[in-house]
């Protein structure tokens with residue numbers, strides 16, 4: 056797979072506190088990569104740096120081999136869906152979706168319709184934002200971002216505000232978007248299960264440093280250190296035990 | 308948060324410049340002038356004040372009448388707020404009290420004085436109805452009554468808002484624990500309200516101490532600081548340096564008061580959302596508070612009744628037959644309608660540009676990362692502190708001889724600076740509640756910062772913008788203390804014209820003009836209310 060995005064030795068500190076230290080990784084075209092780590096580990100900060108929202112103190116970002124470290128956010132061509140969606144309540148769902156189109160040439164009505172159909176938003180287009188459910192809001196925000204054809208899609212905790220069943224369906228949708236449009240997707244999450252089931256690669260961050268970067272298989276089979284072991288594997292084992300206890304009788 | 312954009316800096320600099328030139332520099336000029344005399348810079352102007360009997364007396368008088376006002380207003384404000392929050396008074400009465408108590412705010416304070424004269428004077432409406440002369444209105448009594456009417460609405464609002472710190476559950480719990488009425492009242496109601504009651508006292512004191520309209524009308528020979536200030540500046544022998552000193556003397560309690568107010572703010576309890584606990588039934592309490600509240604509010608309004616009656620009579624109070632002639636003559640007089648148009652124009656200019664300035668300042672303060680954005684908070688604190696008269700005199704000293712003097716522009720600027728704080732805080736409050744990622748999202752979707760503000764931020768705060776506009780408008784219509792030093796024959800507005808008409812005892816004209824202001828403000832208020840509701844519902 057070709058290397059689309061390269062981060063090299065990224066460092067960031069807020070005042071005295073070092074938040075990210077020597078972060079280097081490569082992401083291939085069409086890959087889904089999760090940034091996984093406990094609260095305060097620097098995930099959102101890293102996402103902001105990739106997006107161009109947050110300035111880094113040291114390091115380089117290469118996109119298709121070009122150094123984009125100094126390229127401002129709106130020129131990078133990446134886009135994000137924020138955790139709280141940041142939808143515009145003064146506009147209805149449809150007007151939110153097409154908000155960016157007046158600034159972007161060459162996107163046809165059909166393409167917009169395609170995105171709307173793909174996300175099954177047809178029946179909700181005329182609704183006010185306050186009339187949408189959490190999952191619908193999420194999809195409107197996704198559509199608003201997707202119609203502008205971002206070169207990389209960033210998602211900050213896309214699933215944490217949703218409940219069980221919807222979570223699963225959004226998860227599948229994110230996967231199929233990435234596959235269908237060959238869209239490189241970077242997702243922030245603090246839930247190991249989510250990261251392992253959703254992504255091609257996982258970057259585990261602990262206190263601003265990379266603990267491990269690899270495929271779900273790598274991580275499960277060869278956890279790099281005690282932190283990964285504790286934070287990821289233990290959590291999953293506990294979950295598994297709980298489930299077995301609940302369903303054990305039926306399965307036995 | 309999103310990065311700082313050049314256009315943010317430009318707007319920020321414009322705002323800082325505006326207040327540097329029209330707030331900071333004038334105040335510095337005022338301070339310099341207060342220290343200056345024939346011998347150069349000395350403190351003698353200040354020491355002279357103490358040797359002038361009339362000035363020291365007026366300061367003492369002001370303190371006396373303002374202190375008594377503060378006390379009465381706070382008690383009345385508390386009674387009204389208590390009636391609304393802690394009794395089972397019939398709901399429509401509560402609603403009526405809340406609306407009616409605010410009505411005087413739609414009139415200039417100078418009108419209050421004339422309404423008092425026409426109500427309680429020898430031939431006054433209330434005097435005639437009740438068949439007796441209640442008290443000597445000119446001087447202390449008139450001032451006291453006027454100040455109480457003037458300060459009751461804001462003091463009431465302050466206490467009213469603080470009642471959300473009073474948890475009714477505690478009232479019930481305290482009673483169940485066997486506390487006596489008084490003890491329970493003290494612990495569950497007075498204690499959480501300490502900050503607000505102190506605040507109401509101070510606020511009423513400052514407002515009375517610095518108001519010009521009421522002493523200008525019913526002050527009589529009872530000298531207060533505001534009247535002295537006017538005399539020294541615009542009397543037969545104007546003395547600008549002495550005036551500057553008196554202005555500073557007026558500023559000092561205001562500075563001290565605002566500082567105290569902020570300290571008191573910290574006394575307020577912070578409680579989370581409370582359940583709406585029903586109150587136990589209490590017949591005597593409910594009836595007495597219902598009647599008391601209505602008495603206070605209706606009593607206050609009855610004083611204004613004459614203003615709406617007298618101009619429609621042939622020769623009030625002797626010939627009580629109905630006529631259009633006074634109203635018609637005002638409306639036909641080009642002079643007076645011109646003055647009304649001036650007022651309207653100044654109010655529109657003030658509310659348009661004032662809203663723009665306050666909104667922009669708040670936007671930069673809460674929704675950008677500008678390094679010096681805290682300055683707008685400082686500005687708002689200073690504008691909150693400086694009384695209108697002090698600001699007006701500073702402008703007069705600063706601009707004397709410049710071409711800005713006597714223009715509508717300077718009236719507008721004085722109003723904007725004078726009224727800045729409240730709308731600025733309204734905007735800050737609204738803008739800080741909105742999603743912080745909108746600007747970033749807009750930028751990612753290809754909009755410039757200003758364009759996102761126009762397409763998203765502004766529409767989502769439309770209700771607040773309307774409220775800000777209404778605040779600027781109504782207050783610009785009624786203010787007199789700031790602009791009395793700045794109007795010229797070409798820019799005279801209703802409030803200052805009334806002062807002039809007083810000399811010719813043209814009360815019908817005064818009342819007709821007041822009615823015009825009242826009607827205009829009422830219309831604007833209702834319009835704003837409707838627009839705000841509409842906006843709020845849409846979301």
Ligand SMILES: Nc1ncnc2c1ncn2[C@@H]1O[C@H](COP(=O)(O)OP(=O)(O)OP(=O)(O)O)[C@@H](O)[C@H]1O
Nearest residue numbers: 069070074092093094095096097098099100101245
């Ligand atoms: N603007 C800022 N100024 C100062 N410190 C900051 C700022 N933004 C983040 N931090 C600090 O940097 C660290 C990493 O924050 P970040 O938001 O990236 O963590 P996170 O991994 O996304 O956590 P969470 O899972 O809670 O969202 C935290 O300790 C945070 O307090």
Ligand SMILES: [Mg+2]
Nearest residue numbers: 098099100243
């Ligand atoms: Mg985060």
